[in-house]
Amino acid sequence: MLARMNSRIQRWLESKPQRYALALAVTAFFLVLRGVLDPVIGSYVPYLAVLPAIVFSAWFCGLGPSILSMLLAFLGEQYWFIPPFHTLRISGTPDRAGAIVYFLVSLTIIIFAETTRRITAKLATTTDKLRETGEELGRSHAELEQRVSERTSQLQQTNVELRTQTDVVRQLSSRLLQMQDEERRRIARELHDSVGQIVAALGMNLSAVQRESDHLSPDAAADVAESANLVSELSRQIRTISHLLHPPLLDEVGLVSALQHYVEGFAERSKIQVSLDLPTDLGRLPPEMETAIFRIVQECLTNVHRHSGSTSAAVRIAKTANQLRLEVQDAGKGIPSEKQSEIACHGKTGVGMSGMRERLRQFGGQLEVTSVPGQTVVAATLPVRQAQGKSAISA
Ligand SMILES: Nc1ncnc2c1ncn2[C@@H]1O[C@H](COP(=O)(O)OP(=O)(O)O)[C@@H](O)[C@H]1O
Ligand SMILES: [Mg+2]
CATH class of the missing domain: 3.30.565.10 (Histidine kinase-like ATPase, C-terminal domain)
Incomplete structure (x- = not known):
């Protein structure tokens, strides 16, 4: 409550003339009050009645107004309430001591209030800065979290896409291998059944010609014999290629026989x-x-x-x-x-x-x-x- 009032007054006192005016008004008020109370207190405790004006000015109006208030209060007190009246002259050591004490006390109050005000202002600035930094930190944190969550969801999405693509690639390569096997099987069969049969027929024809080789010239007979050899070599090679492309035993009798047959052929060919x-x-x-x-x-x-x-x-x-x-x-x-x-x-x-x-x-x-x-x-x-x-x- 007090703090709220204080801050409201502070806001009102943000302008300099207002602060000086208030310090003047308060000093005047306390001088008048001093006049009203004069019959009761007289000059027994000089300056005491005007000290609240100094305290008020020092607390609320700042350095300049409070010094003004201190001087005016002193002059007013001296002129109206401390004998000899209606003059500013200070007579006697007790009065002089009183004046010195008054100034010392007033200055202490003013310095204390000013120091407090500066510390408070500095504290307020620091608090503001801290709050701003805190807010900024909070904002950065939220921004970071947002970015992290965006990245995470992007990564998740990419992951899903990658997994899908990997699946597609895998399916494709397995399909390719399967197609390769089917194609090899088809070519092997074609080679064996079509080309192989033609070569076999060619071999038979050549054998028939060979049987009649007495009717041929020696050169022609030799050519026919060589051709028969070439045809049987061709037939063997077609068979090997066809078996390598797809061993017929694999489908018919199974892995064991196919492997035995293949390994035998491999050993023979490769040594x-x-x-x-x-x-x-x-x-x-x-x-x-x-x-x-x-x-x-x-x-x-x-x-x-x-x-x-x-x-x-x-x-x-x-x-x-x-x-x-x-x-x-x-x-x-x-x-x-x-x-x-x-x-x-x-x-x-x-x-x-x-x-x-x-x-x-x-x-x-x-x-x-x-x-x-x-x-x-x-x-x-x-x-x-x-x-x-x-x-x-x-x-
Ligand atoms: N039994 C082996 N002994 C020595 N090196 C081998 C052997 N098997 C494979 N390699 C090496 O591994 C590599 C990869 O083999 P592979 O994937 O079959 O490819 P490719 O036979 O088409 O070169 C070969 O290039 C070769 O250097
Ligand atoms: Mg290889």
Whole structure:
């Protein structure tokens, strides 16, 4: 309440003339009051009655007005109420001492009030600044929070988009692999059934001509014999290419036979000695899984031939109730370490490694590559359901 009144007065006293006017009015009021009370107090306690005017002026009106008030109060007191009256002359030591005490007390009050006012003003400024800083901090904090939440939602959105795109890419690459397998199967069949049949017919015709070679000149007979050899070589090559593109045994008899046949052919062509260790009870697996395992073995052995420099390799398949593990090991020079780190962090390795990984991913499997100079092991593990019987062949 007092503080509110005080602040209202302070606001009113913001202009200088108003402060001087008020100091004058208050001093005049207390001088008049002093006059009214004069019969009671006389000059017993000089200046005491006008001190409230000094206190008021010092507190509310500031330095200049309060000094003016002090001087006017002194003059008024001296002129009207301290003998000899109606003169400003100070007579005698007690009066002089009284005047000195009056000035000392007044100045103390004025200095105290002024100091208090300055400290209060400084405090108010500091408080204002602090409040402003606090408000600014609050605003910055809110702004930051807003930005963080915006960024978070943007990131979430990007994440969702990325995940969707990754899914699309994965679906696409798995579809591509599937289409590649289908295409290879189709070309293999075409080669075998169409080109292969024509070449076989050509071979038969050449054999017929060879049987009649007595009627030919020696040169023509030699040409026919050479052509018959070329045709049988061509037929063999078409068969090999067709089998490499898609081993017919894989669909018909299953992974075990297809692998045995492929490994034999690979060893013969590459002159790399390959051991094959397969479980006796492997049975039939889902067709896509058999194709995937066959293609992985094919890629691994091609890598051994192309990159390792090894003269031997081992292919092992082990199967537990719910997992199948395939290992292809060689005794070659090993994968260079920079290629290994690229392979480990799924970087831009060759198509072979990422293709194998992609094939395995479709079945929830994974690829592990460990390589040191002298040995490289590529291991694929994939979950399998209970072994399926031979009845699954026709499925
Ligand atoms: N058995 C291996 N021995 C040595 N290096 C290998 C072997 N297998 C793979 N690599 C290295 O890893 C790289 C990636 O293999 P891959 O993804 O199959 O690509 P590509 O065979 O097309 O080069 C190869 O380029 C080769 O340097
Ligand atoms: Mg390769």
